[in-house]
Amino acid sequence: MLRALxxxxxxxxxxxxxxxxxHAAPGGPFDDERVLPADVEANIARAYHLDEPLPKQxxxxxxxxxxxxxxxxxxxxxxxxxxxxxxxxxxSLKLGAMAMALAIIVGASAGTVAALKQxxxxxxxxxxxxxxxxxxxxxxxAPVLVLFLAVKLxxxxxxxxxxxxxxxxxxPVVTLALPQIAYIARLTRASMIDVLGRDFIRTARAQGxxxxxxxxxxxxxxAMLPVLSYMGPAIAAILTGSVVVEEIFGIPGLGxxxxxxxxxxxxxxxxxxxxxxxxxxxxxxxxxxxxYGAIDPRVRYR
Amino acid sequence: MSLFDNRxxxxxxxxxxxxxxxxxxxxxxxxxDYLTTDFNRQLxxxxxxxxxxxxxxxxxxxxFVRTMLGIRVTLLVAIVASLVSLVIGVAYGATAGFVGGRVxxxxxxxxxxxxxxxFIFFVILLMVAFERNFLLIFVAIGAVNWLDMARxxxxxxxxxxxxxxxxxARLTGVSTARILLHHIAPxxxxxxxxxxxxxxxxxxxxxxxxxxxxxxxxxxxxxxxxLVDAGVNQMEGASWALLIPAGLLALILLCFNFLGDGLRxxxxxxxxx
Numbered sequence: 001m002l003r004a005l006x007x008x009x010x011x012x013x014x015x016x017x018x019x020x021x022x023h024a025a026p027g028g029p030f031d032d033e034r035v036l037p038a039d040v041e042a043n044i045a046r047a048y049h050l051d052e053p054l055p056k057q058x059x060x061x062x063x064x065x066x067x068x069x070x071x072x073x074x075x076x077x078x079x080x081x082x083x084x085x086x087x088x089x090x091x092s093l094k095l096g097a098m099a100m101a102l103a104i105i106v107g108a109s110a111g112t113v114a115a116l117k118q119x120x121x122x123x124x125x126x127x128x129x130x131x132x133x134x135x136x137x138x139x140x141x142a143p144v145l146v147l148f149l150a151v152k153l154x155x156x157x158x159x160x161x162x163x164x165x166x167x168x169x170x171x172p173v174v175t176l177a178l179p180q181i182a183y184i185a186r187l188t189r190a191s192m193i194d195v196l197g198r199d200f201i202r203t204a205r206a207q208g209x210x211x212x213x214x215x216x217x218x219x220x221x222x223a224m225l226p227v228l229s230y231m232g233p234a235i236a237a238i239l240t241g242s243v244v245v246e247e248i249f250g251i252p253g254l255g256x257x258x259x260x261x262x263x264x265x266x267x268x269x270x271x272x273x274x275x276x277x278x279x280x281x282x283x284x285x286x287x288x289x290x291x292y293g294a295i296d297p298r299v300r301y302r
Numbered sequence: 303m304s305l306f307d308n309r310x311x312x313x314x315x316x317x318x319x320x321x322x323x324x325x326x327x328x329x330x331x332x333x334x335d336y337l338t339t340d341f342n343r344q345l346x347x348x349x350x351x352x353x354x355x356x357x358x359x360x361x362x363x364x365x366f367v368r369t370m371l372g373i374r375v376t377l378l379v380a381i382v383a384s385l386v387s388l389v390i391g392v393a394y395g396a397t398a399g400f401v402g403g404r405v406x407x408x409x410x411x412x413x414x415x416x417x418x419x420x421f422i423f424f425v426i427l428l429m430v431a432f433e434r435n436f437l438l439i440f441v442a443i444g445a446v447n448w449l450d451m452a453r454x455x456x457x458x459x460x461x462x463x464x465x466x467x468x469x470x471a472r473l474t475g476v477s478t479a480r481i482l483l484h485h486i487a488p489x490x491x492x493x494x495x496x497x498x499x500x501x502x503x504x505x506x507x508x509x510x511x512x513x514x515x516x517x518x519x520x521x522x523x524x525x526x527x528x529l530v531d532a533g534v535n536q537m538e539g540a541s542w543a544l545l546i547p548a549g550l551l552a553l554i555l556l557c558f559n560f561l562g563d564g565l566r567x568x569x570x571x572x573x574x575x
Contacts, residue, residue, distance in 0.1 A: 010415050018424070022431050135555045137507055139514045139527070140548045143534045147545070151538055240422050240511075247515065248534065258423075259515055262430045270430055274423045281420050 007286050014278040015065065019058055022271050048072070070272035075264045081272035084257060089276075092246070092253035096238045098173045103180035103234070108227065110181070111188025112215060115223075118193060126185055133182025138241045142175040142248045160250045172249045176241050180234050184227055192223040221295070228292055232285040239277055310564035314557040321554060325373035334364035336371050337522055345540045357542045359532060368524055369547055375525040376506055376554070379439060383505040384498050386444025391451025392494060396482055398452070399459025410456065413449055421446045425508065429517045439518060443508045447501050451494070458493050462486055492569045500562035503555045510551060526551040 036044075045051045049060060064071060070081035114126040150158035150171065157168045195201065196219055204214045243255035250256075254273060261269035329336065332353055340362035348357040356365035398409040425442045432438050462468065463486075471481050510527025512518030519525040524532075526547050533544030 013415070018427055021424070021427050024431070131559065132552075132556065135503065135559045136552045137511065137555070139511065140530060140552055143530065143537060143544055144548055147537050147541055236420050239420060244511070244514065258426070262426050262515070262517055265430060267430070270427060274420070274427055277420050277423055 007282050011279060011282050014282075015062070015275050016058065018271055018274045018278070019061055020054075022267050023054060023057065048074075065275070070275065071268045073261075073266055073269045075261070075266040075269065081269050084269060085254060085272060085276055088252065088254040088257050091251065092242055092255060095169070095172055095176065095245070095251065095253060096235075096242055098169065099176035099180070099238055099241075100234065102173060102177040103184055104227070106177070107181040107184025108188045108224065111185040112192055112220075112223075114185065114189045115192035115196065116211065116215070123189075126189070130182040130186045133178050134186070136179075137244075138175055138179065139244045139248065141178055142171075142245060145171060145175055146248070158249075160252070168249075172245045172251060176238060176245050179241070180237065183230065183234070187226050187230055188223060191226045192219060195219045195223045225292070225296055228288065228295065231288045232281070235284050236281050239281065308564050308568055310560050311568065314560040314564065317553065318557045318561065321373060321550070321557075322377060325370045325377065328370035329367045332364065332367050332370075334367050336363060336367045336524070339363055345536065345543070347540070348542050348546075356546050357540065359543055360536055360540075365529075365543060365546070369526075369529060369550065372524045372526045372529045372547060373550065373554070375519055375523065376509060376527070376551075379443070379509045379525070380502045380505040382440045383443035383447065383509070384501045386440060387447040387451055387501055387505070388494065388498055390444065391448035392455050392487075392490065394448065395452035395455030395457075396459045396486060396490070399456035400463055400478070400482055400486060402460065402463065406456070406460075410453075413452055417449055422508065422511070425512065426515075426517060429512060436519070436523075439509060439512065443505045446508060447504050451497055451501065454493060454497055455490055458490055459486055462489055496562060496565045496569055499558065499565055503558040503562070506551075506555060506558070526554075 042051070049057055052060070061071065068082060070085070073079050073081050073084060076084060110126050110129075114123045117123050146158050149156050156171050158171075160168055192215075201214060201219060204218050209217070239255075242253065243258055245251070246253045246255035247259050254276075258270065258273045260266070261273065334354065340358070343354075343358050343362045344360055346354060346358045346362075348355055354364055354366060356369055359365055359368065394409065394413075398406045425446060428438060428442050468481060468485055471485050476485075506526075509518055509525060510530070513525045513527030514531045516531065519528050521528075529547035530544065530551060533540075533547055536543045
């Protein structure tokens with residue numbers, strides 16, 4: 001409970017920092033090549049409360065935020081930021097959740113196999129793939145995969161046209177998951193090797209249990225603890241990756257809105273999405289922490 | 303054992319030095335420059351003739367020279383940004399570790415808080431607010447990457463603080479600032495070198511990520527991330543425009559990661575992750 005309360009100052013810090021960064025910037029949101037008459041500018045400033053002192057604007061923003069209102073978008077004039085996020089987020093969530101599931105299943109399996117076959121070619125293959133996957137960023141892997149699998153071989157669709165059905169999900173989900181697969185495989189391998197060397201595993205083996213039974217019943221749960229504590233950074237990485245993936249594949253999710261907003265200098269939209277992402281990450285981190293305490297009885301939070 | 307007996311260090315370091323040497327000398331040797339457009343030679347595939355071994359882009363600019371300049375920018379940004387993170391991280395970590403107690407706990411709690419934040423989004427926010435200023439890229443990336451450095455330096459300082467030579471210095475009346483600078487700092491060099499090597503690829507990642515999205519280096523200047531972005535738009539007709547910068551970026555990142563790992567093994571620094 002106390003930990004949940006501890007997350008609140010963190011969030012507040014993020015929001016205030018982000019707000020000040022945007023509002024302390026030189027140049028207004030409506031600066032254009034076309035110079036507006038002074039009274040028109042004053043009217044716009046008044047309509048968006050930009051003529052008020054900064055602390056008052058901040059309080060206004062926080063008051064709106066408490067009611068889920070992130071203000072109006074400066075570029076999509078007919079929409080509020082909350083509406084835009086609400087419309088774009090479900091798609092990003094679907095993409096991210098699928099990538100995360102894929103990363104955990106494939107990464108944990110590959111790491112376990114590598115740990116059991118430690119020192120063999122299979123192990124080295126998994127580790128080489130893992131190092132490559134960790135080093136090479138999504139925005140390099142994604143276009144190269146598109147070039148070979150979609151443009152040259154035409155096995156999968158390159159874009160996001162509705163005619164291609166579910167197959168359009170394959171490339172985005174896989175590219176988003178790849179670096180996480182690599183990292184989780186590495187983590188699982190290291191902790192699995194550690195766990196397999198402990199006494200209780202030797203006891204289980206001495207009772208005549210087969211390798212896979214030992215892994216499934218005894219080793220898997222303790223070996224997955226480091227992976228669980230990696231979930232926080234993994235979620236942040238997948239959110240970051242989805243910005244790139246949505247841009248490359250033309251997926252109309254939140255990441256694409258974020259980049260468009262950044263390029264158009266849509267201050268409120270960008271600010272709103274940062275606040276939204278930060279809230280998401282901080283609360284998911286909190287859930288991971290609580291889960292960790294529930295799974296590992298040695299860890300207790302006061 | 304010398305540094306160069308380690309094969310990982312030798313190979314990855316050698317590749318990086320070669321790439322850097324090409325990036326420095328290439329534009330100087332090539333008869334082309336990075337700005338001149340030639341509308342009779344748009345999207346020419348790589349050819350030996352005329353020295354356009356990487357082909358040309360959609361404006362007929364020579365891609366070899368542009369790629370080499372891109373590598374220069376990428377490496378420069380990464381190294382300067384890593385130095386920024388080095389200064390912040392070492393100062394913060396050494397202070398926390400040396401002072402210890404409640405100050406240390408509070409300072410590290412702050413670092414933990416920052417760890418939970420989506421930093422890359424803050425960098426984007428900065429770039430939006432401050433008009434994609436080139437200098438700001440250095441600062442922003444450095445400001446993102448100091449956390450690991452601070453943690454590691456703090457851990458090391460904490461253990462150094464208890465050693466006899468520090469007690470001896472304190473007993474002879476040496477000031478705290480002087481102890482930090484003359485007695486603690488020199489003992490941190492090994493670990494700091496390793497982590498700077500590992501910070502550089504992270505800085506490269508952030509810079510190329512920003513440039514890829516169009517928020518980093520602006521035309522006609524270029525970086526590897528910007529070249530990959532341009533290559534994506536041309537990939538159906540001109541796959542070389544994507545594959546060459548993408549491959550070089552991947553190579554550089556891999557080499558830095560291997561070099562960092564190799565150095566870590568060499569200095570036998572405990573893996574703290």
